[in-house]
Amino acid sequence: MATSTTTATPNQTNSTVNQSNTTTNNNSNVSKQSRNFMSQFRDNKTKELKNLTSAQFMEVWSHYDHDGNGFIEGKELDNFLREFISSVKAIDARPEAVSDAMLAEIKECFMEAYDDNKDGKIDIRELAQLLPLEESFLLLFRFDNPLESSVDFMKIWSKYDNDGNGYIDSEELKGFLGDFLKEARKDNVTEEKLNEYTETLLNIFDSNKDGKLQLSEMAKLLPVKENFLRKSSFKGANLSKQDIERVFAVYDKDHNGTIENEELTGFLKDLLEMVKKDYDATDLSSFKESILSACDLDKDGKVNKKELTTILLALAKHSDEP
Numbered sequence: 001m002a003t004s005t006t007t008a009t010p011n012q013t014n015s016t017v018n019q020s021n022t023t024t025n026n027n028s029n030v031s032k033q034s035r036n037f038m039s040q041f042r043d044n045k046t047k048e049l050k051n052l053t054s055a056q057f058m059e060v061w062s063h064y065d066h067d068g069n070g071f072i073e074g075k076e077l078d079n080f081l082r083e084f085i086s087s088v089k090a091i092d093a094r095p096e097a098v099s100d101a102m103l104a105e106i107k108e109c110f111m112e113a114y115d116d117n118k119d120g121k122i123d124i125r126e127l128a129q130l131l132p133l134e135e136s137f138l139l140l141f142r143f144d145n146p147l148e149s150s151v152d153f154m155k156i157w158s159k160y161d162n163d164g165n166g167y168i169d170s171e172e173l174k175g176f177l178g179d180f181l182k183e184a185r186k187d188n189v190t191e192e193k194l195n196e197y198t199e200t201l202l203n204i205f206d207s208n209k210d211g212k213l214q215l216s217e218m219a220k221l222l223p224v225k226e227n228f229l230r231k232s233s234f235k236g237a238n239l240s241k242q243d244i245e246r247v248f249a250v251y252d253k254d255h256n257g258t259i260e261n262e263e264l265t266g267f268l269k270d271l272l273e274m275v276k277k278d279y280d281a282t283d284l285s286s287f288k289e290s291i292l293s294a295c296d297l298d299k300d301g302k303v304n305k306k307e308l309t310t311i312l313l314a315l316a317k318h319s320d321e322p
Contacts, residue, residue, distance in 0.1 A: 036083045036086060036087055037060075037063050037064075037083055038060070038083045038084055038086075038087035039083075039086075039087050041056060041060075041087070042087055048088065049087060049088055049131070049132050050132070051132045051133055051134050051135075052131055052132060052133050052134070053134055053137070053196070054133075054134065054137045054196050054197050054200035054201075055196060055200060057127075057128070057131065057133055057137070057200070058200050058203055058204065060127075060131065061124055061127060061204075064076050064079065064080040070123065070124070070207065071121040071122065071123055072121065072122040072123075072127065073120065073121040073122070077107075077121070077122060078103065078107070080122070081103060081106065081107055081110060082098045082103055084130075085098050085102075085103070085106055086098050110130075114126050114129055114130050124204050125141060125220075128141050129141075135186075136181060136184075136186045136189050136193075136197075137197060137200075139180075139181070139184050139186065140177060140180065140181075140197060140201065140221075142222065142223065146223050146224060146225045147222055147223065147224045147225070148224065148225060149224055149225070149228070149250060149251075149253075149266060150224050150227070150266035150267070150269045150270050151251060151253050151262055151263050151266035151267075152224070152266075153218075153219065153222055153224055153266060153269070154262040154265045154266045154269060155262045156176070156222060157215070157218060158262060160172045160173075160175060160176045161281075162175075166214070166215075166280060166281030166282060166285075167212040167213060167214055167280070167281070168212060168213040168218055169211070169212040169213075170198055170199075170202060170211065170212070173198050173201065173202065173213060174194060174195070174198040177194060177197055177198060177201070178194055181194075201221060205217045205218070205220050205221045207278070208278075214278075214279070214280035214281070215269070215279055215280050215281055215283075215284060216273075216277065216278045216279045216280070219269070219273075227270045227273055227274070228247065228250050228270065229247070229270045229271060229274060229315070230270075230274065239309075239312055239313060239316055243312070244305065244308060244309050244312060247308065247312060248305055248308055251263050251264075251266060251267045257304065257305075258300075258302040258303065258304050259302060259303040259304075259308065260301070260302040260303070264288070264302065264303060265284065265288065267303070268284060268287055268288050268291060269284060271287070271291070271311075271315070272284060272287050274315075291311065295307050295310045295311050295314075297310075
């Protein structure tokens with residue numbers, strides 16, 4: 001009896017290969033979907049997320065901020081939320097356990113609660129509010145205790161920029177963190193842990209990766225409650241005498257009738273931030289020289305009420321221009 005032999009055509013062969021590849025890819029996708037990066041930080045017994053160390057926090061940030069632009073956004077944000085939500089569920093930690101509908105609903109709630117500046121993205125400070133962190137490391141973000149004003153910020157800057165070179169290097173930052181934790185009565189932080197915190201915060205806030213913090217980078221680590229000059233009352237030429245008095249009172253901390261020293265640099269820092277996002281001590285010094293040369297009428301290196309009025313009127317006029 002003759003045996004019939006069937007030879008596969010090229011199209012049939014390609015079809016089989018494609019089906020095989022599709023199956024392989026699907027299995028690969030399932031495998032990838034089943035891996036949840038956040039699940040490694042769960043407690044084996046309680047299945048809850050453990051308090052992350054500063055190094056683990058940086059690891060999470062680097063994993064989800066794929067493009068390294070300083071934000072978790074778009075697909076990065078969806079991936080993070082899906083894995084974060086599924087990792088805190090009691091049983092199923094697979095990302096696919098969170099449906100698209102559930103993700104959309106929870107995403108809206110999360111962004112409402114944690115996206116402080118309402119830009120539709122998560123930055124590193126917002127992530128720090130969301131994840132469970134070591135208490136002493138969380139304190140360093142000063143969520144519950146922002147600085148009152150940029151005058152306070154400049155006093156801290158002057159104190160810890162020991163060599164006066166216009167930057168806070170790693171040793172100076174370590175000194176600041178150590179003093180801050182002592183004031184917060186966290187004296188049990190070891191030298192090793194303090195070094196870890198210093199390295200992590202440099203990784204987070206040193207945006208130009210030069211190994212030190214410039215003014216604008218340190219300002220992100222030490223935020224103030226508000227930039228008083230950004231208030232709507234200063235965005236227009238209708239400045240009242242009361243407006244001038246309020247600004248003067250904010251910056252004349254010692255009530256001696258002039259804005260000087262850290263009061264002046266704090267005021268100028270707030271002013272500079274309105275026109276420049278990234279700045280260093282050289283920028284501030286040049287800005288100070290420029291402002292004083294135009295508005296310091298008596299050339300005493302300070303700003304009195306009359307001179308402040310001139311500066312604020314110029315600011316209001318500039319904000320009115322298209």
